[in-house]
Every structure is written in C-alpha cells, then in structure tokens.
Amino acid sequence: MSTPILRQLQGPAHTRIYAYGAARGENYVPNDDLVGPIDSSDEWIRQRTGIVTRVRAAAETDAIDLASEAAREAVEKSGVDPSDIDAVIVATISNPKQTPSASAIVADRIGANPAAAYDVNAACAGFAYGVGQADALIRAGLAKHVVVVGAEKLSDIVDPADRSISFLLGDGAGAVVVGPSETPGIGPTIWGSDGSKADAVGMNHTLTEFRDGTAPWPTLRQEGPTVFRWAVWEMVKVARQAIEAAGIQPSDLAAFVPHQANMRIIDEFAKQLGLPESVVIGRDIETTGNTSAASIPLATHRLLEEHPELSGGLALQIGFGAGLVFGAQVVVLP
Numbered sequence: 583m584s585t586p587i588l589r590q591l592q593g594p595a596h597t598r599i600y601a602y603g604a605a606r607g608e609n610y611v612p613n614d615d616l617v618g619p620i621d622s623s624d625e626w627i628r629q630r631t632g633i634v635t636r637v638r639a640a641a642e643t644d645a646i647d648l649a650s651e652a653a654r655e656a657v658e659k660s661g662v663d664p665s666d667i668d669a670v671i672v673a674t675i676s677n678p679k680q681t682p683s684a685s686a687i688v689a690d691r692i693g694a695n696p697a698a699a700y701d702v703n704a705a706c707a708g709f710a711y712g713v714g715q716a717d718a719l720i721r722a723g724l725a726k727h728v729v730v731v732g733a734e735k736l737s738d739i740v741d742p743a744d745r746s747i748s749f750l751l752g753d754g755a756g757a758v759v760v761g762p763s764e765t766p767g768i769g770p771t772i773w774g775s776d777g778s779k780a781d782a783v784g785m786n787h788t789l790t791e792f793r794d795g796t797a798p799w800p801t802l803r804q805e806g807p808t809v810f811r812w813a814v815w816e817m818v819k820v821a822r823q824a825i826e827a828a829g830i831q832p833s834d835l836a837a838f839v840p841h842q843a844n845m846r847i848i849d850e851f852a853k854q855l856g857l858p859e860s861v862v863i864g865r866d867i868e869t870t871g872n873t874s875a876a877s878i879p880l881a882t883h884r885l886l887e888e889h890p891e892l893s894g895g896l897a898l899q900i901g902f903g904a905g906l907v908f909g910a911q912v913v914v915l916p
C-alpha cells in the first residue's frame with residue numbers, strides 16, 4: 583500500500599506588526615516610597631538607573647488583566663476582527679498560577695476563542711521571542727494573525743527589602759498584532775540563551791520550599807553587576823547581529839527600543855552601536871520602571887504616541903534577562 587503524501591501548509595512571504603496596545607499599573611510609585619527598607623535614596627536610584635518613578639498595579643489587578651487590556655487596544659487599532667486571530671502568545675514570568683495559561687484566558691477575553699494560546703517563559707526577552715515566533719508561525723502557514731503580549735505584575739514577586747532589584751520593577755503589559763504583509767516588516771530574529779549564568783537573575787526559592795516552610799515566598803533577585811556587564815558586553819553584539827541580519831545600517835534606524843533595564847545600559851548600547859542623533863531611543867524606564875516582558879512594547883507604544891512621525895520607520899528591539907536569554911530583531915513600526 584502506498585502512503586499518501588501529506589499536504590503541507592505554506593504561509594505568506596512577509597509579516598509586519600499592525601498595531602500596539604499598552605496597559606500600565608494604576609499607581610505611580612516614586613523612589614522615595616521604596617528607599618526605606620533598602621537603605622537607598624532617590625538620588626542613588628536616579629543616578630544608577632535613571633528611574634524616577636515606576637508604575638505598579640492595584641492589588642486586585644493581575645498580569646492577565648493587564649495583558650487583556652493591552653491586547654484589546656492592539657486588536658482594536660489593528661482593524662483585525664478578533665475572530666480572525668489564530669494564536670495568542672503571552673510572555674510572562676509573573677502569572678502566579680502555573681496552569682491554565684494566561685494566554686488562553688486572554689484569547690477568550692478579547693474575543694479570539696478558539697485561537698491557539700500559549701505562554702512563553704523567557705523573562706525580559708519574552709516579547710522579542712514572541713514576535714519571532716509570530717513571524718515564523720505566519721510564514722509557515724500555521725496562523726494568519728497572531729497577538730503577542732508581554733505582561734507582568736512583578737510587584738507580587740518582589741521583596742521590598744531586597745536592594746538588588748526591588749526599586750527597579752514595575753507592572754504593565756504591551757501587545758502587538760502581527761499579520762501578513764506585502765513587504766518584509768519583521769527582520770530575522772537573533773535569539774539564544776546561556777544557562778550557565780542561570781544564577782545571575784531569577785527567583786530565589788521554589789514553591790515547594792515555600793510549601794515546606796524552609797523558605798519565604800519566592801521573589802526575584804539578581805547579581806546586578808554581573809547582569810550589567812553581560813548586558814553591556816554581550817548584548818551589543820546581539821544587537822549588531824540583528825542589524826546585520828536585517829541587511830541594514832545603524833543609520834537606517836528610526837528608533838531603538840532596548841529592554842528597559844537600566845538607563846545606563848541603554849546609553850551604553852546607543853554609544854557602542856554608534857547610533858546617529860536622529861535615532862529616537864525608548865526611555866520609558868524613567869517613569870515606568872523595568873516591566874520585564876512588557877518593557878519593549880510599552881516603550882514602543884509610548885514612542886509612537888510621542889513621535890507619530892516614526893510610523894513606517896525601522897526600530898531595533900532587544901530583550902535580555904533571566905535564563906540568561908536574549909532576543910532581538912528589526913521591525914517596521916506601524
């Protein structure tokens with residue numbers, strides 16, 4: 583008996599980002615509100631990180647609420663009917679329930695049920711991972727329209743007395759709709775990991791240790807200087823690779839949106855990449871803080887509101903964080 587040949591799917595040649603959506607935590611928390619338990623000061627935090635205030639969500643708001651709000655805005659602006667969304671990818675490390683996924687609930691809430699839905703655990707690189715996957719899923723014919731969300735409520739997994747990280751983190755979500763395009767709108771994704779540095783940033787305890795009473799509620803902590811050096815030395819190379827892979831020059835960029843981890847890292851990137859003055863740089867960290875997977879789409883959403891002339895221009899985005907993991911690509915701004 584001869585085996586029938588399977589039909590294979592083939593999608594469109596190109597994809598692009600149609601629209602962005604954003605949701606920030608309801609409360610602004612200035613440095614002075616956090617310095618007590620970490621023996622710090624407003625001045626130290628401003629000088630070392632560029633953060634003046636960060637957004638944090640109300641107790642009753644969770645990462646799924648933030649994700650749904652951001653996704654709803656992105657879908658509305660995209661003009662895509664929610665029933666035409668085939669996949670919803672939520673990048674998050676702060677959904678306190680392991681299962682069900684945040685993405686299945688978000689898909690249902692935005693009217694995309696029965697879209698495929700799954701969460702991505704790639705910390706601050708999660709959004710760039712998600713955009714890379716959306717691009718690949720569509721070009722492979724597995725989906726036509728994909729919603730990618732980065733969503734975090736980090737304030738639930740922060741120890742207010744941990745001076746390595748507590749003052750950095752904020753809550754929010756950013757989302758995009760990705761779909762077919764006549765011309766290339768998402769450049770090749772450069773992504774990877776280095777698990778030999780898994781201890782540099784992440785949770786300090788497991789849930790089973792917490793259950794057994796041998797450890798307190800798990801929270802995020804980091805070896806700040808280790809991550810700082812890795813970001814400045816290794817991530818600049820990744821950013822350069824993303825530019826080269828896209829076949830462009832740094833001077834072709836309209837915007838640069840790195841993960842909002844520290845203003846000094848952002849400044850160092852811009853210097854080492856030799857970005858011309860004309861490139862607009864995302865500096866959302868100043869008033870939003872570090873929102874991990876949400877930081878890149880939140881910063882881009884703000885840039886597009888403040889600089890509508892960026893529409894149609896090229897933006898380099900790069901995320902990096904716990905894993906360690908990294909992801910970068912050049913995209914055409916909607």
Ligand SMILES: CC(C)(COP(=O)(O)OP(=O)(O)OC[C@H]1O[C@@H](n2cnc3c(N)ncnc32)[C@H](O)[C@@H]1OP(=O)(O)O)[C@@H](O)C(=O)NCCC(=O)NCCS
Pocket residue numbers: 620621622623626630631706745746747749783804805806807808809810813843844847872874902903904
């Ligand atoms: C966390 C971070 C802001 C700390 O800044 P830093 O310049 O590296 O600071 P260091 O840890 O080297 O400490 C410098 C000094 O400040 C002190 N210090 C550290 N944390 C402090 C705080 N929160 N408040 C006040 N002083 C602090 C240290 O004790 C040290 O004092 P000393 O010089 O008297 O010994 C920085 O390392 C950072 O942003 N790291 C990368 C974060 C990142 O990219 N994360 C990605 C995953 S989200």
